[in-house]
Amino acid sequence: MNARTHHRSTKPRMGLLLAAVLSFMLAPLSAAELESSIARGGQLYDKWYAVIDADAPKASHPAYPAGKKYAKKAKSNWRCKECHGWDYYGKDGAYASGKHNTGIKGINGMAGADTVAIINVLQDKTHAYAGKMDAADFTDLANFVSRGQENMDQYIDRASKKPRGNAVKGEAYFNTLCAQCHGKNGDQPKDMKKTLGKQMGNPWEVMHKILNGQPAEQMPALRVLDRQITVDIMAHLATLPKKK
Template sequence: MKRIGFAVSALSLSLAAVAYADDENKDYMHPGAAQDFVHGAPEYPSEPWLLAAGGRIYDDWASALDRDEVEGTNPAYPVGANADQTGYGTWRCKECHGWDYLGKDGIYSKGSHFTGIAGINGAIGKPVDQIAATLRDANHPYTVEMISDEEMLRVAAFVSRGQVDMRSFLDYETRTVNKGDVNRGREIFQTTCAACHGFDGRLMDWGSDGNHNYVGTEAVEVPDEVMNKILNAHTGVQMINLRAFPFEYAVDVIAYAATLPLDPPKQ
């Protein structure tokens, strides 16, 4: 009876998630039962969980922490260097420092996200308390209501111990993946990622206005961003990550993801 009850409960949870997604017309939302996994913290956090959690706050703190987005542009954002970016987006760490953590010396050295601000790679290995103090200075005007001190320590841990070198698997001239074992990536993708994304990566579509965005599309166009999602999970959703596994596995997954279909399935 216990097994049957568990199966029924699991099925109910799955159906609830589907119904929730359909009701909201968003297949990327999570059911209430997943709130703790998505936004909470374990009683005894492991190192991989801590770094992934910090990485999600670096990505999009309001979504990661289930907080309201700030209205208006970050007063520390250099609008003189880039007047195109405004509003809440300017409060995201990645907006100034990049998905590759190199800031003005990386992929954001030009284009619509250029700010002229340095990356965070210079802080690798520094004491977490020292980094956390920097994250409370005038250049980082986050209040404790936005990001608590405990949560900021997660960001600091990520900055100190969680960064990876995107140049180790990306061609920066073309912003394309040039390393990784595609076969092993396929093995990992088909046995984990496919549960939500489908075997061809097209079960979820983030596109709009007639444009389609699938796993393959993203891996080809913004592989540095996708690597952050592989290592830390996407913010605000019930997604797994590979932070607890060797980094080369994540490289293998993105190498395979870049081979997946870009066009919508034929009807």
């Protein structure tokens, strides 16, 4: 958007037709840049300090409620996902109960919001991220919050946790896109604690990571592909062994 307005304002003396052709050509380019910014923002949302190769803060996040499970775990309670959830619904989603419950609302209310307004939220006293990340990081986070949130209920049945995908198609996608790193059984790399089959116990986390990649790892982000590919892959993952 910013990039687009900028490009459009640099065409003062060109004819209308040329301008139209140019903006047609420029639009996909800025869309492509936006997609990679959103994916990086999604990884920052997951574990920002790993993405920027910083140490996690030592003191707990000021907004994390005392008495809740991760109150003394700064490494966890500074992650956006810890308060707002993998499904982005906070207390109204998967974190409505269980050890990750904080009672904090989701970020879904700011989907589509102006990125400047989102950055202001992240730098306010409640969030206290000012000085912890740079301008590019905040832009990526804001692009993710504004443009990168999925309505996961469309793809995952909340009650059964089943992805609404085709496992047969998903197997072909998985074996060609993922298996070189994760093995056909989803039990690689060796240092990965849970198999991908086991991780389907939290399908929202899996979907977030397939779309945006894994912080500080060589994992691609499938955000640019049709959502159904991700959902088909997840349907296949659910059939893989839960134990190594």
